[in-house]
Amino acid sequence: MxxxxxxxxxxxxxxxxxxxxxxxxxxxxxxxxxxxxxxxxxxxxxxxxxxxxxxxxxxxxxxxxxxxxxxxxxxxKPRVGPSGRLHRLPVTYDGPDLAESAELLGLTTLELVRRHSQPIYRVFMVGFVPGFAYLGPLPPTLQLPRRRVPRTHVPAGTVAMAGEQTGVYPLPTPGGWHLLGRTSMPMFLSDNDPPSLLRPGDRVKFHPI
The missing domain is CATH 3.30.1360.40 (Gyrase A; domain 2)
Known part of the structure; x- marks a missing residue:
């Protein structure tokens, strides 16, 4: 367009x-x-x-x-810069929505984990709360709408997905995405410069542990 x-x-x-x-x-x-x-x-x-x-x-x-x-x-056609840094994030896939998400998608939990951790995702932008990176695109076989009823509290480090996107909650916040697991890697440290680990254009690979 x-x-x-x-x-x-x-x-x-x-x-x-x-x-x-x-x-x-x-x-x-x-x-x-x-x-x-x-x-x-x-x-x-x-x-x-x-x-x-x-x-x-x-x-x-x-x-x-x-x-x-x-x-x-x-x-x-302004020159597109090189790809950003590649981050490898360890993830424990034990989230409260893992089994339900797999069932809704017609997959086993092991297959959901495999498919979610297979791509290298792009950081499209950072927003919502400080350090929240919108990653994607999520494979079509993993796409689910947001939860009908959002949670009032999602812990920092939670790995989640919704629609065509996936991401990691950097801070404890409300959220309506499907919670798949957690990472120990801090996404946002206010004393760092820059404070956000992930920046637009970076790439992210999840590694099950």
Missing amino acids: PEKTTPLGDAALVVELGTRIDTALNSRCHALAAALEKRSGVKEAFAGYSTVTVHYDPDRTSFTALKAAISKLLKA
Whole structure:
């Protein structure tokens, strides 16, 4: 689809490049964000799954100027940077939803663990709470809708999945994903710089233990 650029107030805009969860599309978003951050007047540009949000100084640039620059950059196809770091996360697959998820998918628990730990996932973006990395895409054979009734408390380190996504809860929070297991690897340490272990563009491989 052609890009769609929309103002967000008088000092920000959002560029929509698509509507799907896709590694190549997300890579284009990150490449565009990196190119825009080099432009005069741009304060910050960050990528979502298929969008780029840009905050700018209206005294130094404008929505019209940035919209034209975005179209030009996309036609020139900004260079996609190299893949991020590869993280190997040990996981104990003993989550409270493991057996139920396997049953809903028509799999054994061992097969669910095998299929979930087989791919190398991409970090599409980080959000929801500090350090929560949205990983994917999840194989179609593992996709389930979110739980009908979310939990009020999910422990830090919990590995979960929902829809086309999987991830690790970095902090104790409410959550509506299916809980498969847990990792001992800290996802968020406030004293670190950066505090989040996973960053957009990184890759993650789960290893059953």
